[in-house]
Amino acid sequence: MTDAAPTFFEQVGGHDTFRRLVEVFYREVANDPELRDMYPEEDLGPAADRLRLFLEQYWGGPSTYGDTRGHPRLRLRHQPFRITPGARDRWLRAMRVAVDEAELSPLHEATLWDYLERAAFAMVNTFER
Numbered sequence: 001m002t003d004a005a006p007t008f009f010e011q012v013g014g015h016d017t018f019r020r021l022v023e024v025f026y027r028e029v030a031n032d033p034e035l036r037d038m039y040p041e042e043d044l045g046p047a048a049d050r051l052r053l054f055l056e057q058y059w060g061g062p063s064t065y066g067d068t069r070g071h072p073r074l075r076l077r078h079q080p081f082r083i084t085p086g087a088r089d090r091w092l093r094a095m096r097v098a099v100d101e102a103e104l105s106p107l108h109e110a111t112l113w114d115y116l117e118r119a120a121f122a123m124v125n126t127f128e129r
């Protein structure tokens with residue numbers, strides 16, 4: 001396996017990079033009361049672990065997320081929450097700070113951001129007029 005092409009997970013620095021990304025993201029969530037109120041648990045730590053494990057798996061890292069949580073079914077798992085376009089934009093703003101602070105190469109950054117933006121748009125489940 002030593003000559004296998006490195007995964008995106010490995011290319012961007014592996015676990016440490018995803019740990020920092022998610023740490024900064026939840027720091028921003030904690031500082032945004034409207035977004036913070038959507039998270040049911042008082043401690044954001046477990047939510048941070050779930051997001052990190054999911055992203056690590058998605059980008060070719062360990063499959064711990066699937067081993068412990070099963071199939072992601074992300075839209076289904078977000079069904080209990082009112083994800084409006086406004087909530088999406090707050091989520092993306094927090095994630096933008098995290099991606100900026102990760103200081104990835106321009107190509108890695110663009111690849112990651114493109115995915116996150118699409119995923120966030122797909123997660124919207126409540127439209128208000």
Ligand code: HEM
Nearest residue numbers: 038039047050051054069077081083087088091119120123
């Ligand atoms: C669009 C705005 C979004 C909002 C407001 C939002 C909000 C939430 C909330 C409130 C939870 C429950 C916290 C918990 O895990 O205890 C959650 C879980 C989660 N979210 Fe989001 N989310 C959004 C988008 C996304 C996107 C784009 C992704 C992936 C790229 C994502 C990945 C996850 C994962 C992996 C979990 C844990 C699922 C599990 O239970 O295993 N979310 N989200």
